[in-house]
Amino acid sequence: MDASPTLADTWRASRPGRIPNVPALPRRPLVGNALEFRKDRLALQARLADLGPIARFHMGPLAVHAIADAALAQAVLVDQADAFMKSRGLAVFAKPLLGEGLLTSEGLDHRRARKLLAPAFAAKRIAGYATVMAAEAARTAAAWNHGASIDLAEAMMEMTLAIAGRTLFDADVRGDARAVGAALTDAMQAMLDGLTSPLQVPYAWPIPRHQRMRKAVAELDRIVYRIIGDRRASGGDRGDVLSMLLVAKDDDGSGLSDKQVRDEVMTLLLAGHETTANLLTWTFYALGAHPEVRARLEAEVDALGGQPPTADDLPRLPYTLAVLEETMRLWPPAYTVGRTALRDVTIGGHALAKGAAVMINIHAMHRRPDYFPDPLRFDPDRMTPEAKKARPKGAYLPFGAGPRVCIGNHFALMEAQLCVAAIVQQARPVLRDTAAPVPEPMITLRPKGGLPVRIHRRVRGEA
Numbered sequence: 001m002d003a004s005p006t007l008a009d010t011w012r013a014s015r016p017g018r019i020p021n022v023p024a025l026p027r028r029p030l031v032g033n034a035l036e037f038r039k040d041r042l043a044l045q046a047r048l049a050d051l052g053p054i055a056r057f058h059m060g061p062l063a064v065h066a067i068a069d070a071a072l073a074q075a076v077l078v079d080q081a082d083a084f085m086k087s088r089g090l091a092v093f094a095k096p097l098l099g100e101g102l103l104t105s106e107g108l109d110h111r112r113a114r115k116l117l118a119p120a121f122a123a124k125r126i127a128g129y130a131t132v133m134a135a136e137a138a139r140t141a142a143a144w145n146h147g148a149s150i151d152l153a154e155a156m157m158e159m160t161l162a163i164a165g166r167t168l169f170d171a172d173v174r175g176d177a178r179a180v181g182a183a184l185t186d187a188m189q190a191m192l193d194g195l196t197s198p199l200q201v202p203y204a205w206p207i208p209r210h211q212r213m214r215k216a217v218a219e220l221d222r223i224v225y226r227i228i229g230d231r232r233a234s235g236g237d238r239g240d241v242l243s244m245l246l247v248a249k250d251d252d253g254s255g256l257s258d259k260q261v262r263d264e265v266m267t268l269l270l271a272g273h274e275t276t277a278n279l280l281t282w283t284f285y286a287l288g289a290h291p292e293v294r295a296r297l298e299a300e301v302d303a304l305g306g307q308p309p310t311a312d313d314l315p316r317l318p319y320t321l322a323v324l325e326e327t328m329r330l331w332p333p334a335y336t337v338g339r340t341a342l343r344d345v346t347i348g349g350h351a352l353a354k355g356a357a358v359m360i361n362i363h364a365m366h367r368r369p370d371y372f373p374d375p376l377r378f379d380p381d382r383m384t385p386e387a388k389k390a391r392p393k394g395a396y397l398p399f400g401a402g403p404r405v406c407i408g409n410h411f412a413l414m415e416a417q418l419c420v421a422a423i424v425q426q427a428r429p430v431l432r433d434t435a436a437p438v439p440e441p442m443i444t445l446r447p448k449g450g451l452p453v454r455i456h457r458r459v460r461g462e463a
């Protein structure tokens with residue numbers, strides 16, 4: 001196997017003569033485009049897509065090749081996936097929190113982790129999570145009073161964390177939710193600061209962002225190891241992901257250590273809750289801004305009857321699913337994914353050297369008028385099975401693609417469909433601000449300042 005590319009390889013791959021001949025953004029000496037990247041990353045991504053299917057920008061001396069083209073994205077993520085690893089940035093900055101879990105592992109370790117986790121995400125298993133998901137959403141909406149002003153973004157974050165807690169470790173983490181939520185937010189902020197900081201130093205150095213990360217990780221470890229310890233002591237299949245991890249066996253028959261279980265749990269907690277919360281928040285923004293879409297969705301939900309939705313109801317919620325998918329087109333929670341070339345490789349005629357950094361520019365690709373005519377218009381009818389078939393493969397990538405496609409994609413869609421339905425049965429969040437929220441590209445794409453809404457309690461059939 002090729003030795004993993006080092007930072008020196010990425011530097012070498014950025015030198016004239018080694019970089020492919022693709023358009024590049026004008027850059028400043030030394031810093032390159034790092035300041036624009038920090039200031040307005042989505043604007044930078046849009047400018048890159050305007051330059052062409054593949055275009056280059058620079059983080060300091062390092063070149064990054066941004067792809068906003070379906071065929072090229074398909075080549076990197078799927079057809080030639082074995083020539084790439086995930087971006088080194090993620091591995092370096094996420095490791096203190098996620099250890100060697102599925103998201104941060106590579107090569108054989110990744111294949112092994114994927115195989116161990118797959119049963120926990122099998123269709124049959126996740127159908128068992130539906131009751132928990134719908135019940136949490138119904139409980140969340142039931143607590144809202146008519147006329148109350150709330151931040152929907154915060155409410156969705158708390159709700160998806162509670163769902164992650166119960167489906168991952170059948171634990172009512174609402175008790176711990178505040179501590180877990182605060183620690184995860186601190187850890188993610190420290191991770192993002194690290195990713196975008198011009199000051200790149202080893203994690204062992206006691207600078208403030210590393211200390212913040214250490215404190216957050218210690219708090220999360222305390223909670224997660226306690227839950228693992230309790231479960232090892234009690235045993236049995238509680239129908240959650242943790243039960244599957246504790247009985248999972250490798251090919252050589254060995255089980256996972258507490259540390260391995262901890263890394264996977266932390267990975268799923270991080271990868272699963274904030275992405276889905278952001279999807280739900282943007283969905284309620286879109287529903288608030290498009291009354292005709294909202295009315296059609298409410299009618300579909302009302303046709304289920306008044307009971308909280310179940311997994312069996314999912315085929316009866318196709319429009320709700322299309323609304324969610326269209327929301328992820330305009331506001332993809334994972335707005336880019338990164339890769340590093342493991343060896344010299346040619347993609348669509350462009351020669352990338354070992355170490356070359358690649359960014360799949362998902363946000364901009366989802367707004368290409370040739371893939372999505374009149375791209376800024378919110379139109380769930382773009383997501384009918386026929387419309388999907390007519391688009392080139394690789395043009396719509398909210399969950400990525402290939403061997404590293406989101407393992408939680410069905411879980412997330414099911415959760416979002418059930419949560420929207422369960423909430424809409426009881427309430428209509430009305431936007432307090434008619435201006436569209438400003439997207440804030442953190443680790444995932446959030447609405448800046450949350451989503452202030454006023455709650456209108458609704459009854460079934462109410463137009």
Ligand code: HEM
Pocket residue numbers: 086102103104114267268271272273275276279332333334337338397398399400401403404405406407408409411412
């Ligand atoms: C709307 C919600 C979600 C979105 C938009 C999303 C998006 C993504 C994307 C784009 C990737 C691929 C990253 C890459 O190729 O580099 C990914 C990977 C992953 N996601 Fe999700 N995700 C969501 C929900 C979830 C949920 C609910 C879980 C778990 C409960 C989860 C767990 C993971 C894991 C573990 C990986 C790494 C997979 C691997 O590397 O093999 N995600 N996700």
